[in-house]
Amino acid sequence: MAETLPAPHALVNGEPFPLDAPVPLTDLVARLVPGCVVDGVPQGVAVALDDAVVPRGAWGATTVGPGARVEVVTAVQGG
Amino acid sequence: MLTIAGVELGSRLVMGTGGAPSLLALENALVASGTELTTVAMRRVAPPGPGAAAGDTSMWGLLERLGIRALPNTAGCFSVREAVLTAQLAREACGTDWVKLEVIADDVTLLPEPLGLVEAAEELVRDGFTVLPYCGDDPIVARRLEDVGCAAVMPLGAPIGSGLGILNPRNIEAIAAAASVPVILDAGIGTASDAALAMELGCDGVLLATAVTRAADPERMARAMRLAVEAGHAAAGAGRIPRRERALASSSPEGRLDLAL
Numbered sequence: 001m002a003e004t005l006p007a008p009h010a011l012v013n014g015e016p017f018p019l020d021a022p023v024p025l026t027d028l029v030a031r032l033v034p035g036c037v038v039d040g041v042p043q044g045v046a047v048a049l050d051d052a053v054v055p056r057g058a059w060g061a062t063t064v065g066p067g068a069r070v071e072v073v074t075a076v077q078g079g
Numbered sequence: 080m081l082t083i084a085g086v087e088l089g090s091r092l093v094m095g096t097g098g099a100p101s102l103l104a105l106e107n108a109l110v111a112s113g114t115e116l117t118t119v120a121m122r123r124v125a126p127p128g129p130g131a132a133a134g135d136t137s138m139w140g141l142l143e144r145l146g147i148r149a150l151p152n153t154a155g156c157f158s159v160r161e162a163v164l165t166a167q168l169a170r171e172a173c174g175t176d177w178v179k180l181e182v183i184a185d186d187v188t189l190l191p192e193p194l195g196l197v198e199a200a201e202e203l204v205r206d207g208f209t210v211l212p213y214c215g216d217d218p219i220v221a222r223r224l225e226d227v228g229c230a231a232v233m234p235l236g237a238p239i240g241s242g243l244g245i246l247n248p249r250n251i252e253a254i255a256a257a258a259s260v261p262v263i264l265d266a267g268i269g270t271a272s273d274a275a276l277a278m279e280l281g282c283d284g285v286l287l288a289t290a291v292t293r294a295a296d297p298e299r300m301a302r303a304m305r306l307a308v309e310a311g312h313a314a315a316g317a318g319r320i321p322r323r324e325r326a327l328a329s330s331s332p333e334g335r336l337d338l339a340l
Contacts, residue, residue, distance in 0.1 A: 075121060079154050
């Protein structure tokens, strides 16, 4: 029996995120947190790509490809 | 007026937000507390999908709406690297370079790990952060944190969430007397008298969460804490009487009746 290769994906917040081709980080965040996008810019969230923070201004020029590890975080109750 | 890194805050009570029964209860408590600075934690946004709500940024929205400055924390970080990355993410998400720095030794005691704390503080100060470290009640650790450029020091009164009050008042008093940055008593507060005592010992502010959010009536306790911090600060400035071994009459003996009874 032929092994089924897993579909290409990135790891977004620890979960597999199907990804055939690289996508701009802005699009990925907007899909993940549609409620926080104001004037096309997501508010109140931050992104780390492979353990490095990606400044908001660089999201448009940054692409996420299969195999990438992405963390998208926001402020929650705590402390 | 509490001034941290040149920013004036109208309240000396810094609130945490963990443990509130609902967002509405939290909002009412925050308003009743009069706080102008409130901690938030950084966590993964909820994944979208069938049955799951899309990413929730309501905590962020609440503070924006109330006009309260957010103080992101690095709660849950056990290493320098985790704490630094979390602080950098918080700066991006919350648009502030202020951070309540926590480097926790283990998840049983939840006590600060002093060596990692000083190292992370130094790195974040170099990176342009305004660092408010959560530390133990050791005056020497507090001094080291000030030396590396922290904007305040925040010694614990007792372990997080314990409500035991201030276990070592002499140390807190020593930290407050020696510090040239604001000292904010953080963690351990159980009730209003604990907050008042912190201020009487010379602290510049008090940070608390559980004492309010898990009180039977959070809004009422928030008001009590606001008054306690104000009262303790006023008492500290008023100059308390010295303690005496024996009684001292407050009424003059002059003109006393001489009754032959």
